[in-house]
Amino acid sequence: MKIYALRLKDIIRFFVAVGIMACALIAVKNSDLNIVSAFSPEKELPIYSVECQEKKISITFDCAWGAGDIPDILNTLRNEDVKATFFMVGQWAEKFPQAVKLMSQDGHDIGNHSYSHLRMGSIDSGKIRSEISRCGAKLNEITGNKIELFRAPYGDYNNSVIRGARDLGYYTIQWDVDSLDWKPGISRQEILSRVMRKVKSGSIILFHNDTPHTSKILPEIIASLKREGYSIVPVSQLILRENYIIDFEGRQQIPKQ
Numbered sequence: 158m159k160i161y162a163l164r165l166k167d168i169i170r171f172f173v174a175v176g177i178m179a180c181a182l183i184a185v186k187n188s189d190l191n192i193v194s195a196f197s198p199e200k201e202l203p204i205y206s207v208e209c210q211e212k213k214i215s216i217t218f219d220c221a222w223g224a225g226d227i228p229d230i231l232n233t234l235r236n237e238d239v240k241a242t243f244f245m246v247g248q249w250a251e252k253f254p255q256a257v258k259l260m261s262q263d264g265h266d267i268g269n270h271s272y273s274h275l276r277m278g279s280i281d282s283g284k285i286r287s288e289i290s291r292c293g294a295k296l297n298e299i300t301g302n303k304i305e306l307f308r309a310p311y312g313d314y315n316n317s318v319i320r321g322a323r324d325l326g327y328y329t330i331q332w333d334v335d336s337l338d339w340k341p342g343i344s345r346q347e348i349l350s351r352v353m354r355k356v357k358s359g360s361i362i363l364f365h366n367d368t369p370h371t372s373k374i375l376p377e378i379i380a381s382l383k384r385e386g387y388s389i390v391p392v393s394q395l396i397l398r399e400n401y402i403i404d405f406e407g408r409q410q411i412p413k414q
Contacts, residue, residue, distance in 0.1 A: 199242035201319040203329035206408030207359040220245040226372035242392040244308040247272035247292035261300040266391040330365035
């Protein structure tokens, strides 16, 4: 006959595990089976695009480094009678406040791109809020306007980022068309082809300033979009404000009846 001896620590582990399971079952019962926990997290998504009947799209620029091409970009937008959305880093705004003022005076959306351009998904919730709040305060100081659009640097987000931004009064905006204008070696034709191949009604297109091609190719991109029948509006006029859902692809839409 074999005799199995249990060590004391094994017995303790067994009862601890039983206790944890019992607590979990009680929590399930008390929450009426409506569980949002570490075991079944609810995934938060930013707005990648918007479902709309009209052929509307938005052009956005992320501003984080230089500003030498901003006058050319703004001139093109004026000439084409287009309003865009500029997401800018707080430190960039501090360095180039006149550029921020010009964008705002021309009627473009001013968006929050964090203060320091950190990877928001890798910092704690307190730092997330600080980065957003500090940038928002600077942009408000320069423009005199409340800032309501936020884009995470590098498109790096998690639930804490989106919830933190929402608690601070922001819509978190991503994109569904990446021009890749930042990519070393990419050509002007590749940028144009990529944008026109991927764009659709409700798209949000990502560009950056301070790149080799963006300011130069922008007139051709706008002309191509207009030829295809697209009207170009700032993100603030594209997104839905209430009674909406965001589907699994990040497309904002009115719920189906």
